[in-house]
């Protein structure tokens with residue numbers, strides 16, 4: 001699976017309120033790529049992630065997954081595409097508080113009317129070190145454990161690519177590093193592409209491909 005974004009732009013508002021949140025960003029993502037995107041607050045990182053994942057549509061530009069232009073899909077088809085092909089991880093975890101870890105993890109499958117593969121669920125939980133915690137509610141887990149549950153949820157539907165928006169932003173630096181290391185390891189073992197937005201240069205430095213965003217302009221800075 002190859003993702004190709006070509007000159008994606010996003011403009012909000014009009015006249016005096018016009019903001020160019022993203023200015024002709026191009027990026028190719030290959031299977032197994034580990035990509036970090038750093039940049040100041042308001043530089044357009046989340047906007048880019050929303051466009052790359054089809055959560056939003058650009059003002060101009062193109063996005064293809066394996067050559068297929070996904071912005072041509074209708075809203076319903078696009079959300080089905082997202083559920084099957086893309087995993088998301090957020091800074092605030094976004095776990096449902098009344099559901100156990102196990103129930104949170106399988107939620108994307110239930111939304112797609114699919115039965116969870118129990119073997120795969122156990123395998124993921126084992127890799128992420130939460131095998132003993134699956135019956136717990138989110139508030140009974142530490143921040144790092146909650147984010148590991150969210151990582152399992154992002155992977156349960158076997159997507160091709162995971163997008164993570166500040167996944168370590170709500171964690172102390174030690175559990176942040178652990179979560180990032182796990183994310184990297186699981187991505188590698190399962191062959192997923194991983195795109196991580198972060199403020200933390202140590203987290204960004206763990207990625208093989210590093211990009212920076214300044215005022216809506218995306219630049220790859222990977223050495224060599």
Ligand code: ADP
Pocket residue numbers: 012013019020021039040041042043044045046047048
């Ligand atoms: P980052 O994630 O890097 O902090 P964002 O992508 O959230 O940046 O925002 C980039 C710019 O676009 C900011 O100036 C922000 O205020 C603006 N912006 C983002 N979303 C909207 C929106 N829905 N309506 C208007 N402006 C927006």
Ligand code: MG
Pocket residue numbers: 045046047
């Ligand atoms: Mg953001």
